[in-house]
Amino acid sequence: MSAEDLIAAARAAMARAYAPYSKFQVGAALRFADGAVVTGANVENASYGLSLCAETVAVARALAEGRRGGLVELAVVASGPDTVTPCGRCRQVLHELAALGGIDPVIHCVGPGEVREVRLSELLPHAFGPGSLG
DSSP states (O other): HHHHHHHHHHHHOOOOOOOOOOOOEEEEEEEESSSSSSEEEOBBSSSSGGOOHHHHHHHHHHHHHHOOOEEEEEEESSSSSSOOOOHHHHHHHHHHHHHHHHHOOOEEEEEEEEEEEEEEHHHHOOOOOOOGGO
């Protein structure tokens, strides 16, 4: 699967976002070492603190499917005017899944006319993870 295909999967997920309050739709697509792709879209709630980001939804789906590690790359797209990166909470959630496989995944951060590729470790240096618990 190419980066463009993964970005297309994230865009398709974004179309299913539930964002009636902010109108800020986000989609994420996670690709695993075995080629599987798991997607997620943001889910807002009238009690804003209960909203879920697209990346967190995708990670929860992957874990619910029994995936433990193997995350090699992901794409994140949003309906806003700027290139989007995972928020701090999502960086931590993604790190937890990536750490299970010892992989530092590539993140394709998509914006209008731009795709910025970064490693998760660049977005969350010195991360707290499973190994931090002793």
